Amino acid sequence: MTKVTTQNLTIGPLQPGDRSTWQQLFAGYNEFYERTMPDEFFDRSWTEFITGARMHALTARFDGELVGIAHFLTHASTTSADSCYLQDLFTAPEARGRGVGRALIEAVTDWARAQQCRRVYWATHESNATARRLYDQVAENRGFIIYTAPL
Numbered sequence: 001m002t003k004v005t006t007q008n009l010t011i012g013p014l015q016p017g018d019r020s021t022w023q024q025l026f027a028g029y030n031e032f033y034e035r036t037m038p039d040e041f042f043d044r045s046w047t048e049f050i051t052g053a054r055m056h057a058l059t060a061r062f063d064g065e066l067v068g069i070a071h072f073l074t075h076a077s078t079t080s081a082d083s084c085y086l087q088d089l090f091t092a093p094e095a096r097g098r099g100v101g102r103a104l105i106e107a108v109t110d111w112a113r114a115q116q117c118r119r120v121y122w123a124t125h126e127s128n129a130t131a132r133r134l135y136d137q138v139a140e141n142r143g144f145i146i147y148t149a150p151l
Contacts, residue, residue: 010060055072055087
């Protein structure tokens with residue numbers, strides 16, 4: 001993945017030394033959605049992101065400081081070329097409103113385009129008004145409702 005730099009903001013891949021800060025950001029993302037993650041989930045995700053075989057991660061940095069993460073994966077589609085699912089997107093509270101989320105979405109979209117995916121999509125909770133203001137600017141809400149059947 002190539003690095004994209006805008007002013008002090010740099011978008012690029014996770015680095016091995018990012019583990020602690022990445023985990024804090026990922027924990028913050030999960031806390032927002034009222035989830036508690038056991039350590040083995042962090043370990044599994046980290047390993048997947050570092051190998052990059054099935055799941056991928058990008059980071060956002062202001063002046064070298066890790067302030068945002070995006071986790072994504074591709075999957076087959078029955079109606080088009082592969083799709084890219086942007087599963088997790090999180091910006092540290094102190095960096096919000098500075099273009100981090102938008103830059104991460106653009107970088108994931110660029111990555112997916114290079115992989116010949118047909119689309120990038122994601123979900124958020126309907127109450128997440130702050131994020132939805134951005135999402136409404138960069139993507140189309142097609143009105144689908146997501147159902148989950150816990151196993």
